[in-house]
Amino acid sequence: MPVSVLTGAGISTDSGIPDFRGPQGVWTKNPQAEANATIDRYVADPGVRRSAWRARLDSPAWSAHPNAAHLALVDLERAGLLRALITQNIDELHQRAGSAPGKVIELHGTMHRAECLSCDLITPMDEVLARVAAGEDDPPCPRCGGIQKSNTISFGQSLKPEVLDAARRAAQSCRVFVAVGTSLTVHPAAGLCGEALDAGASLVIVNAEPTPYDPFADRVINEPIGQALPTLVKELIDAAR
Incomplete structure (x- = not known):
């Protein structure tokens, strides 16, 4: 059951890094x-x-440490379920948590x-x-x-084509696409949800606030990410056994 994950600023707020649109x-x-x-x-x-x-x-990012949500995605990878970890974040907390650099696709550098x-x-x-x-x-x-x-990547700059292509392939080749801590209002990152849905994947959204993709999701979890994501990851691992 390959799982691709898209993370946004909301996954790092428990590490002391403010998000943007919350x-x-x-x-x-x-x-x-x-x-x-x-x-x-x-x-x-x-x-x-x-x-x-x-x-x-x-920036508070220099003294930030990975939190339970980052660590949960490491567990997902170690269970052999993580297809790719696509992130809009620039803080490298996924890598510091233990995610393999080859699994992390940094959309915004x-x-x-x-x-x-x-x-x-x-x-x-x-x-x-x-x-x-x-x-x-x-x-x-x-x-x-x-x-x-x-x-x-600043506003007005295009994403690197090879990075966006890798993210799209990851969205199109998973069975479950999980969007975590992102408002899903900034494209082309938000459009990865649509790419996954069009390819037949289930969409799960974990975010404190509603997103435009909520009506299309198989499951929406509006709970604190540091608690909700570890629980979701455990469910995915248990379901794959």
């Missing part, structure tokens, strides 16, 4: 932060970049690396943040002097 979400509280998350604003406005680097430096928008140089994020902590408020690329940002 009642206490980063963008719910500060809509301007969402506007500033576009690639055009980032490139055009040095003030947006300075604010972004300060936010990166102070990772905050643990920085990239140059001019020459594509990839630099470990801790090296760039050390420069920010030392007083550089908008650290340029050390190779070409270009603008740097986290190695993540």
Whole structure:
């Protein structure tokens, strides 16, 4: 019974990382932060970049630890049931929990690396943040002097085709597709639910708030993710025995 899983920001809130669109979400509280998350604003406005680097430096993600929901997906993988773990998150908590890197498909990249928008140089994020902590408020690329940002997908940027293709294949080749902690409002990630349904998979949604795909799901679980996901994983493992 191959299971593919899509995770969003809601799976990491128990680790102390705020989500975006929930009642206490980063963008719910500060809509301007969402506007500033576009690639055009980032490139055009040095003030947006300075604010972004300060936010990166102070992000709670650096001190976050995997929670029970992340660990439950490791159990699913060790039981031989996990087809793929597709994540919209950039925090790498799945890998830190023990998920095999080869199973994790990072749709939106990772905050643990920085990239140059001019020459594509990839630099470990801790090296760039050390420069920010030392007083550089908008650290340029050390190779070409270009603008740097986290190695993540901003609004206005397309997902990497090979990454999206891998996610679609995972959605189309499972018997159960589980969407966890995602509002399912951002495409193309949300559309993976439709890909799975069209291929005949069952859809299970675990999320604190309603989503647009709830009417099409075989099961909707509106309970705390840290409790609900371990229970669901145990059910899936028991059913496969």
